[in-house]
Amino acid sequence: MSDVPGESGIPQGLGGVLEPQVLxxxxxxxxxxxxxxxxxxxxxxxxxxxxxxxxxxxxxxPIPITPGFLQPDKKPxxxxxxxxxxxxxxxxxxxxxxxxxxxxxxxxxxxxxxxxxxxxxxxxDRQHLSRIVSKIVSDTNRWLSHMFRFMDCSTSYYRDSAECILYSVRLAIANRFPESVDNRLSQLQNATLYISENSSLFALQNTCRFIGLPVANIRTVPCNVITVARGTMDASELQKMIATDVEAGKVPLFVMADLGSSVCGEVDNLAVIRNVCNLSNVWLHCQGHCLAALAVTKGTLTGIKAIPDSMTLNLGNWLGMSGVPCVLMYKQIPTSMLTLFDVDPILSNRLTALSLWTIMQTMGVDAISERIFMAFDSCRQMHEMLSKIEGVKIWSKAPRQEAGKSFRALLNSPINYCILFESAIPVVVFQFDGTCAEKNAATNEVTASVGSEADVSVESQLPSDAVDSKTKDEPTSKSNISSYFDRLNGWLGQILLRDCSQLNLEIINHSLHGTCIRYSPFAPGYGELLPLSEVIESVGQFIEAQIEILLATVKHKARFNQLVAESPVLRLIELNDWAGLGSVHYVPEGWETLLTDQAKTELNRLNSALVEMLKAHDGAFSLGEGTDGLICVRFGMVTSETDVEELLDLVIQTGLKIQENSKILDTMSEILKKGIEAATMDLQREADEKLWQDGILRQVPLVGRVVNWWSPPIKESGVKGRSLNLTQGVVESTENIYKYHMQMTAKPNQLPGNKNPPTPLVQTPISADGGESLHSRNPSASSQLSSGQSVDRTVSTVQQQHPQQAQSNVIAGGDTTAPATTAALAQ
Incomplete structure (x- = not known):
């Protein structure tokens, strides 16, 4: 029996021995x-x-509660x-x-x-199943090796890419330490693994814990900082780190190269890294979406010596399907090494190839290649479209362009291994930066004009990183990027996720560039939804319209901050979760020194009423709350035609209108209070005078009847009621009401033939001491005025605003024969 496995990864002679026994x-x-x-x-x-x-x-x-124990009765x-x-x-x-x-x-x-x-x-039966699995794996291995240009290889199938990394590290261990198990375990503790700092460490760390390697044995290789190869693994640093570890008695074991799986889709220089690994006998493993480009090439592939020792094929994402396993392709090694970590060397991790075996035949090589090609081509179209939009910064790598050749023509021609990976981009990462060349002069001028304002936050103005075109292409740390731009990009991302659902977009937080938007066509369930050129073109027009709004908002923000700083009644509020033009707090003059708890409550009511009235005028206004608990007015996004001064003037005039209405209510409340006091005092005084005039005997129950019969009282000597005339601001006696059975008021423009009613016998003028109040102390005043209705000193308006409190003439006390339509003064 041969020690070298066949295409299925099992001994070639095994199938021939077992096959005759199968029933x-x-x-x-x-x-x-x-x-x-x-x-x-x-x-x-x-x-x-x-x-x-x-x-x-x-x-x-709702979901029924599952019992703690399995029920004895069966369910349908x-x-x-x-x-x-x-x-x-x-x-x-x-x-x-x-x-x-x-x-x-x-x-x-x-x-x-x-x-x-x-x-x-x-x-x-196990023998029968072994024959089936051998056939399925052999066919799948042969098809994949031809499609991805990896000849004389073996394949294994796993749930995800993390398991592929685990098994590739096991293969590296078996290949590097072919001695006895005891010797292998003793040397394994000194093994070192290398990964780029742009790659995710989680899978490799989990692999170390699973195998028993110290996590400290993982070496993070720095990335290149030059513009051309930014974000890729620095091969010279890798070589230095390997040499240093060898001198320290370590055993360089495993290097993982990244070909498009990072956030921005950087591609490591596979040819250079391959040479470094060959010099030190290190296992080279590759992963990333750019490996899918191997399946779309039709021409001759040169530079084939750069093939790694193993690579992960994430076919589920590349084909946009669920239920497809990840494939680990690796060079052929002896069977004893291959089955070192397998519990079942024949069936382990091979039966899962059935799903891949079925869909590869169902789709065919042309359909598979076309689906992958469309994904790469959509990224190229997205990159080209975004590069033409002013105000968009693209952080992912640009695709390599060949003069006079389209992407499809490039794939149909002989192409180098590394050039192929540089031409196929798997992701597009972009963001709004607001540092357009045409707007730099204007924004710098505005920034300089407001830079001396001490009370205006620098963060709320135009960002300080948008001033020098010479350095705008250089990466900056996250701490130097304005949080305001992060909020703007977050707003842009939410809009795109809502209105451009046909694209697989996501909002990411980049460690260097802040909030960005990422497009990746390689996702499960996305295979039949790849966007066409017309869709990408329409999305580009939509993005351009949103970028114009963002540019206008950034342009007007500095002017907005300046006008707010100059206003005596507006205060700038910084909201960390708001991406609009800004937010202000309306504070009437003189109230800043009276910010007690009750004053803050009144200010919140005033600003709430202000927002309600503004929202009726324009939906761009909304209600916000600052870190100090004060309610503020939030301004949304604006366009280039927006007049910021007009917007702020609208806020100020609306606030003054609410103040004026609240002042009138305060005056009326004070007049009612004074009127009640004056009416009560007059009635009490007249009652005392009548008591002395009539005598005490008339007040005794039985004696009073005799006295009244003997000496009847004067008919009009009864106590007169009092009515409050809000129009004239006086408390009047009510004899005219009882005489004419109606409320009558003298009119200034009376016709010659008509007579004015007689003047009441008693008229007590009143005045409001609290009429100078700037804002109502009545809790219901602001909420009732939020509808925007004005308040006059007329009787009808008072009845509309407080029907239970006032009428034109409100009666207190008086004779029991008063009309039923009158009412008593309310407290």
Whole structure:
């Protein structure tokens, strides 16, 4: 038996020994069983795929509480699947109902169904199953090796890329330490692993913990800082670190190169790193989306010596399908090393290739290549479109351009291994920067004019990093980037996520550049949704319109801050979560020195009423709250035609209007209070005078009747009531009301033939001492005035605002024969 494995990764002679012992199963039974399984699996997938339809009904029927112990009674299959649908469809309260699971095309559905078939195949006899797996893995290995130009290789299949890294490190260990197990374990503690600082350390750290290596053995290699190769692994630093570790008695074991899997899609120089690894006998592993470009090349691929020892093929993301395993392709090694870490050397991690075996035949090599090509081409189109928009900064690498050749023509021609990776970009990372050349002069002038204002925050003005075009292309640390620009980019990202859902966009927080927007077409469930050229063109027009709004907002912000600083009634409020023009707090003159708790409450009511009136005028205004708990007016995004002075003047005039209305209510309240006091004093005085005039005997119950019979009292000597005339500001006696049975007021423009009513016998003028108040102390005043209605000193307006408190003539006390339409003064 040969020690070198075949294409399936198992000894070649094994299948020949076991195959004659396999019992044949009737083909009709196999077809019937698989067809039934496929039918049932398809029905379940269809139910889960359209789980949104049941969301509204399930919101009323929450998930039943699962008992702690398994119930003895069995449940129907439909009930169990219904419970599963309920679990999947549970959404947060703030989220809108949507399809939770991505849609499946025919190939993706087949990939998911084959997982059920693979589980079903495990019930076969082991010898029979081994023959099936050998055939599936052999075919898949051969197809992948030809498609990705990795000849004489072996393949393994895992759940994700983290497991591929784990197994590749195991292969490096088996290749580097072929001695006995005891000797291998003793030397393993000195093994070192190398990774770029731009790559994620999580998977490699988890691998070290799983194998038993110290996490400190991981070496982070610095990246290049020059513009051409920025963000890629520095091969010279890698060589120095390896030499240093060798001198220190360490064993360089594993180097992981990144080909487009980082945030900005940087591609390490594979040829140079390959030479460094060859000099030190280090295992080179590659991962990244750029490896998918190997499947779309039609011409001859040169520089083939740069092939790594192993690489991860994330076909699930590249084909946009769920249920497709990650493939680890690696150079052939002896069987004893290959099966060193496998519990089952024959079937371990190979049966999962069934889903890939089925969809590769279903799609064909042309469809697979075309889908990957469309993903790369959409990135190139996005990069070209964004590079033409003023105000957009692209941080991902630009695709390599060949004069006179399109991307497809470049792939159909002979191409170098490294040039291929530089031409295919897997992601586009961009952000709004606001440092356009045309606007630098104007923004610098405005910034200089307001830079001396001590009370205006520098962060709220135009960012300090938008002043020098010479240094705008240099990367800066996160601490030097204005948080205001991060908020602007966050706003832009939210708008794009909402209105451009046909693109796979996400908002990221870059360690150097702050908040950015990232487009990546390589995502599960995105295979059939790749954007066409027309879609990208329309998205470009939409982005350009939003960038114009952002540029206008940045342009007007400095002027906005200056005008707010000069206003006596507006105060600038910094909100860390607001990306609009800014926010202000309206403070009437003289109130800053009276910021007690009650005064703050009144200011909040005033600003709340102000926002309500402004929102009725323009929806761009909204209510905010500062860090000190004071409510403020937030200004949204503006356009280039917006007049900032007019906006602020609108706020000030609306605030003054609310103040004036509140002042009138204060005056009326004070008049009512004074009127009640004056009426009470007059009535009390007249009652005392009447008592002395009539005598005490008239007040005794039985004696009073005799006295009144003997000497009847004067008919009009009764106590007169009092009415409050709000128009004239006097308290009047009510004899005219009782005489004419109506309220009558003298008119200035009376006709000659008409007579004015007689003047009341008693008239007591009153005045409001609290009429100079700037803002109402009445808690209901601001809320009632928020509708924007003005208040006059007329009786009708008072009745409208406080129908329970005032009428034109409000009566207090008086004879019991007063009309029923009158009312008493209310406190």
């Amino acid at each position: 044949e199963i009737p083909a009709a039974n196999v077809r019937s069983s698989l067809a039934e399984l496929e039918n049932q699996a398809s029905q379940v997938l269809n139910r889960l795929e359209y789980v949104k339809g049941a969301v509204e009904q399930q919101q009323q029927n 299959t439909a009930e169990v699947l219904s419970t599963l649908e309920t679990l999947i469809s549970q959404l947060d309260v703030d989220e809108e109902p949507e399809f939770v699971l991505p849609p499946l095309d025919d190939a993706a559905q087949l990939a998911v169904i084959t997982h059920s078939i693979a589980s079903y195949l495990t019930s076969l």
